[in-house]
């Protein structure tokens with residue numbers, strides 16, 4: 525067993541950290557206030573491979589392993605929750621399904637643009653009446669001659685207004701159970717696609733999430749991604765991998781909260797000494813650091829299993845569940861350590877606290893991840 529990163533992974537981590545310190549972290553408050561990601565930073569991301577983390581080099585990506593991708597997500601999360609979330613959705617939810625199941629033609633059509641740093645991609649699963657229960661998907665795709673005709677609505681779709689293409693879960697068969705669904709690539713400039721303004725939300729303000737409607741949208745039959753009827757299975761595999769990345773993002777957010785807590789508690793004085801000199805505050809810092817380290821190890825463990833070609837669904841859900849809840853605790857305690865200033869917009873904690881809150885909701889709520897873990901545990905037990 526070796527807990528050391530490879531030299532390559534360490535160098536990459538250092539490069540991403542210094543990029544984030546320079547190009548992302550100083551602008552995180554502005555991104556939150558304006559509700560817009562920093563396009564200048566996005567444009568520089570292809571140089572580091574951040575917009576095509578696991579996309580093959582032939583299509584403009586960096587072809588990194590899952591551990592390197594997790595390192596990048598942690599650094600992005602540490603610098604800015606909005607940027608981290610949008611980059612996670614772009615890499616894991618849009619690029620990866622195309623890498624995994626796209627034909628050569630689809631990869632050639634979509635990936636070079638997606639890795640250009642000019643756009644970000646999306647995955648559309650959630651609908652107004654179904655989120656966790658994807659079997660409730662109502663968006664319908666019907667064949668008509670050489671085209672799919674798509675009608676329906678999606679909600680909470682991250683990056684939709686920045687995306688040239690949206691990987692969309694559609695119902696393609698009426699009564700085929702879990703085989704009723706397929707993934708279809710829908711270009712956003714097709715007639716009948718309407719993207720509403722960004723939804724007002726609690727945090728991650730710079731990462732736009734939208735309601736979409738599809739009204740008789742026509743795309744060629746060969747915009748089908750992978751096999752017809754396999755959509756739900758492909759989504760579950762996509763989410764397994766995405767949960768490692770969300771876990772890494774949570775570690776980054778928790779790390780940011782922790783670093784702010786250390787900084788503040790070593791400067792602020794109360795009862796004749798710094799806050800950090802009080803044992804009650806030291807215990808909070810110790811608990812935060814321990815949970816961050818445990819979360820980071822779970823993320824690396826899941827990423828490592830994925831890179832080895834081992835089953836990793838349970839580990840990915842464990843990593844996402846644990847880190848999203850540890851991140852919430854870290855943000856809570858870090859804000860508490862800041863006292864009234866923690867509640868002020870003048871300090872980053874208020875933003876981090878809002879940004880982290882969605883991490884136990886998106887890409888499988890904590891409840892759904894507990895269900896996944898329990899199902900896998902019971903399968904392993906032969907139950």
Ligand SMILES: Cc1cc2nc3c(=O)[nH]c(=O)nc-3n(C[C@H](O)[C@H](O)[C@H](O)COP(=O)(O)OP(=O)(O)OC[C@H]3O[C@@H](n4cnc5c(N)ncnc54)[C@H](O)[C@@H]3O)c2cc1C
Pocket residue numbers: 613646647648649650654655656657679680681682683725728733882885886887888889890891892
């Ligand atoms: C900022 C943000 C960005 C998002 N980005 C995207 C995106 O890019 N693409 C996309 O498709 N979606 C996206 N989502 C949607 C997200 O994936 C869903 O919100 C999430 O899957 C939960 O679905 P829901 O909101 O419909 O809640 P519901 O499924 O209605 O669940 C409500 C509550 O009930 C619980 N629950 C549901 N079923 C069970 C059960 N069987 N047992 C116990 N508890 C249960 C849930 O855990 C939750 O607590 C985003 C959401 C947010 C907030």
